[in-house]
Amino acid sequence: MRVRVAPSPTGLFHIGTARTALFNYLLAKHYGGAFLLRIEDTDKERSEKKYVDNIIDGLSWLSIAHDETIVYQSLRKNFHEQLLVRLVEEGKAYISEEQAKDGSGRIVFPVRLKVTDSEVVWNDRIHGDIVTPVKELGDFVIARSIKDPLYHFAVVADDADMHITHIVRGDDHIANTARQILIQQALGYARPQYAHIPLIHNSDGGKMSKRKNAIAVTDFRDVVGIEQEALINFIVFMGWNPKNDSQDEIMDMNTLIKLFSFEGLQKAKAIWNEKKLHWFNREWRRKKSIDNTYRESICKCIKDTLEKRNFLIDEKIISGICNDSLERHHTRQELESAINDGVYDYLAPTALDQYADTLLFNKNTLKKETTHNILVHIQKIFSSSPTLVTLQNEITELAKIHGAMQVYWPLRVALTGKEKSMDPMSVAEILPADIIQVRLSQAILLCK
Numbered sequence: 001m002r003v004r005v006a007p008s009p010t011g012l013f014h015i016g017t018a019r020t021a022l023f024n025y026l027l028a029k030h031y032g033g034a035f036l037l038r039i040e041d042t043d044k045e046r047s048e049k050k051y052v053d054n055i056i057d058g059l060s061w062l063s064i065a066h067d068e069t070i071v072y073q074s075l076r077k078n079f080h081e082q083l084l085v086r087l088v089e090e091g092k093a094y095i096s097e098e099q100a101k102d103g104s105g106r107i108v109f110p111v112r113l114k115v116t117d118s119e120v121v122w123n124d125r126i127h128g129d130i131v132t133p134v135k136e137l138g139d140f141v142i143a144r145s146i147k148d149p150l151y152h153f154a155v156v157a158d159d160a161d162m163h164i165t166h167i168v169r170g171d172d173h174i175a176n177t178a179r180q181i182l183i184q185q186a187l188g189y190a191r192p193q194y195a196h197i198p199l200i201h202n203s204d205g206g207k208m209s210k211r212k213n214a215i216a217v218t219d220f221r222d223v224v225g226i227e228q229e230a231l232i233n234f235i236v237f238m239g240w241n242p243k244n245d246s247q248d249e250i251m252d253m254n255t256l257i258k259l260f261s262f263e264g265l266q267k268a269k270a271i272w273n274e275k276k277l278h279w280f281n282r283e284w285r286r287k288k289s290i291d292n293t294y295r296e297s298i299c300k301c302i303k304d305t306l307e308k309r310n311f312l313i314d315e316k317i318i319s320g321i322c323n324d325s326l327e328r329h330h331t332r333q334e335l336e337s338a339i340n341d342g343v344y345d346y347l348a349p350t351a352l353d354q355y356a357d358t359l360l361f362n363k364n365t366l367k368k369e370t371t372h373n374i375l376v377h378i379q380k381i382f383s384s385s386p387t388l389v390t391l392q393n394e395i396t397e398l399a400k401i402h403g404a405m406q407v408y409w410p411l412r413v414a415l416t417g418k419e420k421s422m423d424p425m426s427v428a429e430i431l432p433a434d435i436i437q438v439r440l441s442q443a444i445l446l447c448k
């Protein structure tokens with residue numbers, strides 16, 4: 001098996017192309033074949049070097065490694081010309097003389113393929129048998145001139161020259177396939193197997209358009225902070241499922257290579273579900289955090305974001321935010337926004353801004369007097385416990401007597417001024433002892 005992905009560098013590397021690349025890569029690795037990369041840069045006006053770089057960057061970030069050297073279509077003009085000349089010499093195509101369609105009155109010399117078939121019958125591994133009538137195509141143009149092949153011609157020539165055996169691509173190319181098969185036949189090439197994968201649709205059912213939903217793959221990395229494993233995991237399920245009973249949706253590349261096959265490819269349209277992507281990402285962040293280097297990279301991001309806010313840089317604070325973020329946040333962007341929105345400001349070693357007493361009593365579900373007594377008790381525990389462990393044990397004991405809500409709720413509010421925060425005992429680990437005393441006194445005063 002030899003497969004390829006053939007992106008046109010006319011825009012940033014987007015999810016649709018990443019998925020086509022991934023599917024081809026997985027097929028090649030599963031069946032023991034080769035995965036090739038061809039840059040279709042023949043459109044001189046719209047192709048740009050920066051897009052080529054972006055495609056290569058995106059593929060390499062996703063660990064979708066191509067075998068063999070990259071083929072640049074624009075460097076193969078001579079080869080294309082030779083083939084065109086051969087077709088004309090064999091009488092399978094001809095150079096026609098006609099007026100340009102642009103109304104300029106210019107005379108042009110396109111190469112047209114002689115079409116004698118009335119239909120093309122071909123089989124698609126996903127869509128089954130397809131019959132395309134081609135009579136009305138007439139002798140269609142395959143090159144603007146003998147030196148300037150059109151897209152369909154170059155694709156067919158290059159696929160054959162690269163010995164591609166299976167063409168797996170988006171189903172927007174179904175409409176091109178009959179024409180490409182006619183060119184193939186004229187050139188005397190063997191027909192590869194085709195598999196057209198359903199395009200990705202928005203959750204509202206419309207097709208994802210490059211213009212409207214153009215989030216570049218590298219933006220998922222650089223802006224949103226999506227892990228490459230999560231993106232791979234997410235896109236693989238758009239158009240494929242492993243057809244086994246396993247409940248575990250988290251799969252790394254090696255697992256995917258084992259499971260991926262033609263049989264799992266789906267005909268139903270693939271639906272984009274951003275929530276699912278974020279879910280995958282949170283799972284992968286947690287999974288990866290066992291690795292120290294990964295944890296350090298999150299800590300570095302926390303440090304940089306805190307620094308921009310002129311926040312105190314302290315190892316305990318950074319590590320505390322890191323633990324909390326791994327529980328709570330789906331993406332690096334969520335983490336950065338939380339810091340920037342002041343969600344963790346309670347970790348700064350100062351007294352808290354005044355908060356409402358109703359917060360302390362959980363909208364009056366807790367009694368003022370009991371809350372007061374408990375906070376006084378907690379304050380004593382904090383000032384007398386020799387170690388963190390004894391402190392924790394004593395607070396746990398207190399919670400057993402009065403109920404977790406009656407103990408941990410006011411403790412959380414006293415230490416953070418918020419109804420949602422990281423777990424109060426973790427906050428207590430981070431804050432200096434004198435600040436904890438100040439905040440507890442602040443809360444006790446509110447009970448008066």
Ligand code: GLU
Binds near residue numbers: 005006007155169
């Ligand atoms: N260059 C085409 C595209 O970017 C792909 C051609 C093909 O896969 O046959 O859509």
